[in-house]
Amino acid sequence: MDNDNTVFSNNVKYDNSNDQYPQFSEVIKHHFSTFDNLPLFTTDAEGLFEVFLESLPHEARQHYTCSCCRHFVNRFGGLVSISEDGEVTSVMWDDHNTPDFFVEAVKMMKQIVLKSRVTGVFISSDRVLGQPHSGGWDHMSVTLPTQKVYRSGVKTARQVMAEKREDFRILIAGLMEYSLNAIDQAVTLLESESLYRSDKVLGVAKFLQELHIKRQNTRNSRAQDNITWLAVATAPDGFCHVKSSMIGTLLDDIINGLSFDYISRRFAEKMNPSNYMRAQVAPSQGNIQQAEKIVEKMGIANSLKRRYAIFEEIPHFLWKSNKSEQKSSKTNGVFSNIIPKDKDAKSNKVSLPNTTMTWDKFQRIVLPTAESIEVMVDNPNRLMAIVTASDQHAPSILQWDNPFSWYYHGGIDGEIKRRVESAGGRYEGNEIRCSLIWEGYTDLDLHCVTPRGEHIYYGDKMSSCNGWLDIDMNGGSHRDYSPVENIRWSNGHASKGEYVFYVHNYCERGSGKTPFKVELEVNGQIYSYHGVAGNTGFKETIFTFDYVKGQHPDIPSTNYSSDNAWNVQPNSFVKVKGITNSPNLWNEEKVTHSGQHIFFLLDGCRDLSEGKGRGFFNETLKSELREIRKTLEAYTANTPIEDAENASACGVGYSKDSEWDLTLKIISNNSTRIIKIDRWD
Incomplete structure (x- = not known):
């Protein structure tokens, strides 16, 4: 490994010019790079460097005893990749392309690695593994691709590796407790869309189903563990914690033979946005202190401040009223006092029969030709507002790649x-x-x-x-x-x-x-x-x-928000400025597990209560913030959303997970029609 070609051992001069060490070093780098897009795993392989030396000619061993290479081989030489069927592959040692001088050593180390047991997911905050150069000497080293280098001010790479080991333990316990039959039933229920917000749980149910099947297809316990390690490395955050999550509750109810009505009701209660992933008690002093540290390390103090979005900021519309873009055409000419004929005033509008359809059909058939749309505001639970980051340059705290989020008035x-x-x-x-x-x-x-x-x-x-x-x-x-x-x-x-x-x-x-x-x-x-x-x-x-006993009292209809909550007249049609879907669906990579919503942004609509407690919801935040959710819940409950007086991206919203019961008035092609949308599709 010396750049010089000679070394003396027991006064015997050794010439290493024929070893082809530079080629050997490049083979290691190239072989490692072929796994750039795959997760890596640690093993319990031991004694690799000793095997490496013992496999070399005796006279050459002194030339390869440097501490840098010893450290590299013993620390990283046991890393492996895992295939879909649980087979491991050494990511360092490739005996097929290695120069002849090192082939025997590589074969021996590879054999030890392939017989070893996987012990964890490999994560590193260092891009270069090993020390390439030191004091004029060249050493074994490889380079991680940028996307694999762990970057976080919250936890160290070692801490994350420890969490992955705990995920493996918890996932194995979940697989042992819940049979494939129970998981199959859960998937069937969730796919039927008969459970409220089922899309948030369907992903983890299918993850468990597929993992169970893969494990059953191999009787080799070592391969079963390897398949599970691969699942741990690639699973979305929270998927491995089966027992303590919503899927565990659903599986418990199925195993206990509870009725569908009870399961459905219990599932809906737990998945209600007012309850799901929201802390129900005040945070402890320790949690607050931990939150302060995490917020400081991540640099997201300004990211927590939220303000109301304005209509012009919304980057994506499914439909937009032309009137929202019109400029005033009033002039100061001679005839400026004469009121022109309203182009939209149609004296012979045709009234078409009322129609009921799904949102999917409405979007395909009616929306493309709609000139004007009005919404009947008859359910305060549907009122919503889009909010965004007060500091547009602050780091994102959301799971999707834009700063916008939303809340429903009916969230409580x-x-x-x-x-x-x-x-x-x-x-x-x-x-x-x-x-x-x-x-x-x-x-x-x-x-x-x-x-x-x-x-x-x-x-x-x-x-x-x-x-x-x-x-x-x-x-x-x-x-x-x-x-x-x-x-x-x-x-x-x-x-x-x-x-x-x-x-x-x-x-x-x-x-x-x-x-x-x-x-x-x-x-x-x-x-x-x-x-x-x-x-x-x-x-x-x-x-x-x-x-009066046995009678219903004479109470005026008050099934709507009081006038000082939202400034829209209940039980009336309100003009739609634009229609958009929820911000988690705006980008190319859609975060569908956060729900699929359609928002009708209304003319003049805004929340006069300042949206207290709804600047963000814990379930929409990045996974790094999960451990301080109690503090974040208390923060958003007591921090008003800014710029309430400028809010103009407010209206009513409907989700794929619920009945709509939405009434629209559509003007199109010289006709007016009333359309009721009953559901998404």
């Missing part, structure tokens, strides 16, 4: 029953029930003044007229991120007369604006109200009605 809704029952309250079997939900650690309180003038609230939870506040949250030192309060009268126990329900903000622990929902049920009839609580001391009367 649709789960009142789950929260009431989870907290030990009674949701069903009541004559009168009133429930309040919100997000965050603010202490909102639900109050009721009864027909007898009694006051039911946190200070007096039971009344003589059988009313009872059975759930009270976020008072005192109690903290719950998904709180609920519940006042109820069991069947047959409610008094006749006037009831007054109101919401009071006892202690504000956020930005001063807290969206909430109140649901009133009287004799099985449900009424709901969406509002926004102001700062500490805020009070708002929600329901006032006279109750």
